[in-house]
Each structure stands twice: as structure tokens, then as C-alpha cells.
Amino acid sequence: MGTVRSTRQTTAFRALATAICLTTLPGLTAAQEQAPDQDVILEGTANGQQVQIRLPDPEEQLPLEDLRKFTEVFGRIKEAYVEEVDDRQLLESAIKGMLADLDPHSTYLAPKEYEELEESTSGEFGGLGIEVGMEDGFIKVITPIDDTPAQKAGVQAGDLIIKLGDQPVKGLSLEEAVNLMRGKPGTTLSLTIMRETENAPIEIDVVRDVIKVTSIKSRLLEPGYGYVRITQFQSETGNEFRDAIRSLADDSDGQLDGLVIDVRNNPGGVLQAAVGAADALLDEGLIVYTEGRIQSSRLRFSATPGDIIADTPIVVLINGGSASASEILAGALQDHHRAVVMGTQSFGKGSVQTVIPLDETHAIKMTTARYFTPDGRSIQARGITPDIEVRPARFTEFEGQPFFTEADLSGHLENGDGEDELNSEQRKQQDQNSDANESHMERDFQLRSALNLLKGMTIFQNKQDDGDN
Missing domain, CATH: 2.30.42.10 (PDZ domain)
Known part of the structure; x- marks a missing residue:
């Protein structure tokens, strides 16, 4: 009896699956029998209009043997699993398995996961x-x-x-x-x-x-040198990024001598937010493009005129925790020679996930494309290579005695140009003030390196400008 019952259930499900595979639009009927090497044409009406659909060669469709295998497994689980399993649960598990086996980022979103995804993008x-x-x-x-x-x-x-x-x-x-x-x-x-x-x-x-999650944090490292930390790319990050830079410029008498953009340990987020941040610092040209199998996954994003801090040197800090949208921003500024990228190799998450709603409470998140930088570099599984590699380090200064200077000598010859002289005690006080500033920077070796590079670039640019004059 058990075998007969299992066979009946399996056969019924096979018939159901076959019917589902052949159903297309309401009112469609098969045209007259075609030759084996021709496509099948379905004709009929949909929404009151005559339509015609050409189906691909059946041999290129899902092999019937594999479909039979699926329905056979479904039927045997229904019949013989130690506990009774709901049909809906089995089908949802099958959907989850299909997506999970594609790549680490494709997944099925049940109501709770769908809601949590919306929450995470809102911050x-x-x-x-x-x-x-x-x-x-x-x-x-x-x-x-x-x-x-x-x-x-x-x-x-x-x-x-x-x-x-x-x-x-x-x-x-x-x-x-x-x-x-x-x-x-x-x-x-x-x-x-x-x-x-x-x-x-x-x-x-x-x-x-x-x-x-606060998307943007900013401060002045030193007079004239700004720091913007992007923790995550959210829907409003692009606008907040522009506002933060303008505010830093205002605090520096309207002009920044240098800017550090920190996207270390930034997991990414909304694509358009990364595009908006890059657009703020570029006058023209491609920012990022995507390539996929379907037309809707092939996108190109370009900059609009207007660099809000034109000619200001920029350093972008990245590391192994910089992923996705962070890599888009760093790659775009690097390819356009708008910024020096410093730090360590980024994560390499260069794929695009599209959320496709199935109904009001269910959706699938599926990888549909790959990201490419303006120069055509694929980010996927490779990441962004920094222009200057700087690994994290613990910064410790040598505690030595202050040097005895010319200004400490009794009866020393005066400077002669009216400049203040510096003896050993005055130098020591300068060093203490410098230490206080370094404490404010939390002795971040990578950030310190970025600031020093910006200072060097500014000095070099000023010397060039003086030479031109």
C-alpha cells in the first residue's frame, strides 16, 4: 500500500510540475505541430491583445530527467521523512537551496529577512x-x-x-x-x-x-586638512558626504589643503551612494559600470560637472574590510587620478545583488552583474590595490633626551632675521603639543601616513606655484 500511495503522489506532482512549466499567458494555445528542429510557437490573447511567443528548442530547456528527479525526491520526502513536512516548507527549502548554491550573496528573503534588509539600508x-x-x-x-x-x-x-x-x-x-x-x-x-x-x-x-549606523563622520585633523569617515553607504550618504566636505572647507577659511577619505572596514551598501560620493569629487567621466546577462543589469554611471574641492589633494584609506561600494569609490578616484589610494588590498566584493520582490512579503536577492572601474578593472575577487601600501602598525616614539642646541649656548650669535629662537626647553614644549595632537588622531599609523603625504603634496604644489610666479 505504501508503494502505491507514493507512486500516486509522485505521479500527481509530476503532472502538476509539467502543467506549470507549460503555462505561459492566459488564452495561449499551441500552434500546429512543428518539425522537430523548429521552435514551438504559442499564440493567443493577453489583456485583450493578440500575442505570439516563440519558445526555445526544448532540448535547451530543463532536461525532463532532472525534473523527474526533483519530483521524485519531493515525493519520497513527503512519504518517508521521519516527520510530516509541509509542501510549502519543502518548496521554500528548494528555492533557498537553488540560490545558496550560486554564490555567497544570493539568497531567498522570507518576510523577516526582507524586512531586515530594508532596515539595514536605512541605517x-x-x-x-x-x-x-x-x-x-x-x-x-x-x-x-x-x-x-x-x-x-x-x-x-x-x-x-x-x-x-x-x-x-x-x-x-x-x-x-x-x-x-x-x-x-x-x-x-x-x-x-x-x-x-x-x-x-x-x-x-x-x-x-x-x-x-551614522554614515558620515568628519573633523579637521589639523588646520586646513580634513578627514571624512564613511562607515557605510546608505541612501543619503552622497548628500551627507558633500555637506561634510563643505563644512570642513568653511572651517578652513573656505579652502582645504588636503582631504583624507577613510573607507576602511566599510562593508559597502547602496550603489547610488558611492556614485554620489565619487561624483562630488569628479568633473566628468565614467564612475563605474556593471556587466550582466540581462539588459537591466548593464548600467553605466558618469560624473556630472563640478568638483566641490577642485585641486585639493585627496588620500583614500582602504583595507581588507573595504568592500563593494567602498571599492567603487576608491577605484573611480584612483582611475581618474583624483586621489592617492593608501592602505592594504581591499576585500574584492565586486558583484551586484538585485532584490526581486516575489510578492508583498517575499523576495529573492540574486547576483545579476559584476562591477568594473572606469578603466575596466573587475573588482570581483581581486579588490583595489593601493597606490601606496601601508600596513597597520603600533606607533611608539623613542623617549630620548632633548638635544642641546645652539640657542642654549651662553652668548650665542643671534638669529639676525628677527625670527624667534628655539632652545631645548622650547623644543620640548613643541614636542608635547605635537604629542597631544597625535593623541587626538588616536595614533593611527595609516591615518598619520595619509596626513604626512598630504602635507608633502601641498608643500610640493606650493613650491611649484612659487616657481611659476
Whole structure:
């Protein structure tokens, strides 16, 4: 009896699947029988209009044997699995599997995931505050987001999460892992992490919170030298970026001598926001283009006239946590020779994901194209190579005795041009003031290197201008 019942269910499902595959538009009927080497033509009406559809060669469609295999598995699960499985659950699992097997970024979005995606692009969502992906069955941290519980707890880009609480990550889907990381604000989740610099797994306790991401942070490093940190590209980032630069220029008597754009550990975000930020600093030319199989995935974005800080030297800081939209901005400014890119190789996430709604509560996020820089460089799995490689370093100054100078000698010859003299005590006071400024910069070696490069570029440019005059 069991065999008969299973056969009936499988046969019925096969018939249903075949009917679904052959249904196209209401009212369509097959034309007269075609020769085996010709395409099949369907004719009929749709929305009151006569239509004709040419179907490709059946041999180029999904092989019937594979379709039979799918329906056979479906029927056997329905009949013999240890617990009863709902048809909808099975079909959703099949959809998830199809997308998950394509690449790490394609996924099926059920109502909760769809809602969370919308929250993340608006800049406020609940969780730990880390951008993650899959690697060898484990969760890899692409980057912790600025000022979030994960960053404050010490989670770093490149960390491999092997356990979430007591739950091993191996075998979980990315969606399942993300769901475990989300939770009620104020609750604690213990992350077991493998890190390249550690010989054994380490545990980090992270307290969940409502994540509010501030996209743009800015300040003056020194008079005339601005710093803009982009933590994540959100829908309004482009406009906020322009406002931040104008504000820094106003604070510097209307003109910046140099600008540092920091996109380290920026996981990306909205494509148009990266385009808007690049457009603010370019007068013309291509910013980024995408290539995919369908026409709608082949896009080109170009700059509009108007560089808001024309001729101001720019340094862009990147690292292994700079991904997607961050790489678009850095690549565009690099190809147009508008900025010097400094730091370490970026992440290499150069693919475009399109969210395709299936209904009001379900959607699929599917990779539909690749990003290319203006010079035609593919970002995917390669990233942006910095013009100047500067690795993170712990900066420690040598604590030595101040030098004895000419100004300390009794009866020394005076300067002669009216300039103030500097003895050892005055030099020591200058060094202390300099140390206070370095503390403000948090002794960030890469940022310090960027500032020094900008100063050098400004000095060189001023010397050239003086020579021309």
C-alpha cells in the first residue's frame, strides 16, 4: 500500500510540475505541430491583445530527467521523512537551496529577512553590528561596523566565527547564523572566534543592541586638512558626504589643503551612494559600470560637472574590510587620478545583488552583474590595490633626551632675521603639543601616513606655484 500511495503522489506532482512549466499567458494555445528542429510557437490573447511567443528548442530547456528527479525526491520526502513536512516548507527549502548554491550573496528573503534588509539600508537595525559572509562553512567577519557592540567588544575584520553561543556554526546557512546573532537588545552572545594572530580559539562576549549606523563622520585633523569617515553607504550618504566636505572647507577659511577619505572596514551598501560620493569629487567621466546577462543589469554611471574641492589633494584609506561600494569609490578616484589610494588590498566584493520582490512579503536577492572601474578593472575577487601600501602598525616614539642646541649656548650669535629662537626647553614644549595632537588622531599609523603625504603634496604644489610666479 505504501508503494502505491507514493507512486500516486509522485505521479500527481509530476503532472502538476509539467502543467506549470507549460503555462505561459492566459488564452495561449499551441500552434500546429512543428518539425522537430523548429521552435514551438504559442499564440493567443493577453489583456485583450493578440500575442505570439516563440519558445526555445526544448532540448535547451530543463532536461525532463532532472525534473523527474526533483519530483521524485519531493515525493519520497513527503512519504518517508521521519516527520510530516509541509509542501510549502519543502518548496521554500528548494528555492533557498537553488540560490545558496550560486554564490555567497544570493539568497531567498522570507518576510523577516526582507524586512531586515530594508532596515539595514536605512541605517537602523538590531543585532551585533557586523557584516558577515560564508567561508568553508564558517561565518567570516567582513568588517565590524563603527560604534557597534561588535567593534567595541574587539571583533575584527577577517575573524572566523566557529560557534555562536553553544551552537557550532558548521552546517548552518548564512541566514540561520544571522538569525542567531540577532536578538533582544541587552542580551549577550558569546562568539568563539579563530583569528590568524592567535594560536587557539578565543571567546568574545557581545551585548546585542539596536544598531544605529551614522554614515558620515568628519573633523579637521589639523588646520586646513580634513578627514571624512564613511562607515557605510546608505541612501543619503552622497548628500551627507558633500555637506561634510563643505563644512570642513568653511572651517578652513573656505579652502582645504588636503582631504583624507577613510573607507576602511566599510562593508559597502547602496550603489547610488558611492556614485554620489565619487561624483562630488569628479568633473566628468565614467564612475563605474556593471556587466550582466540581462539588459537591466548593464548600467553605466558618469560624473556630472563640478568638483566641490577642485585641486585639493585627496588620500583614500582602504583595507581588507573595504568592500563593494567602498571599492567603487576608491577605484573611480584612483582611475581618474583624483586621489592617492593608501592602505592594504581591499576585500574584492565586486558583484551586484538585485532584490526581486516575489510578492508583498517575499523576495529573492540574486547576483545579476559584476562591477568594473572606469578603466575596466573587475573588482570581483581581486579588490583595489593601493597606490601606496601601508600596513597597520603600533606607533611608539623613542623617549630620548632633548638635544642641546645652539640657542642654549651662553652668548650665542643671534638669529639676525628677527625670527624667534628655539632652545631645548622650547623644543620640548613643541614636542608635547605635537604629542597631544597625535593623541587626538588616536595614533593611527595609516591615518598619520595619509596626513604626512598630504602635507608633502601641498608643500610640493606650493613650491611649484612659487616657481611659476
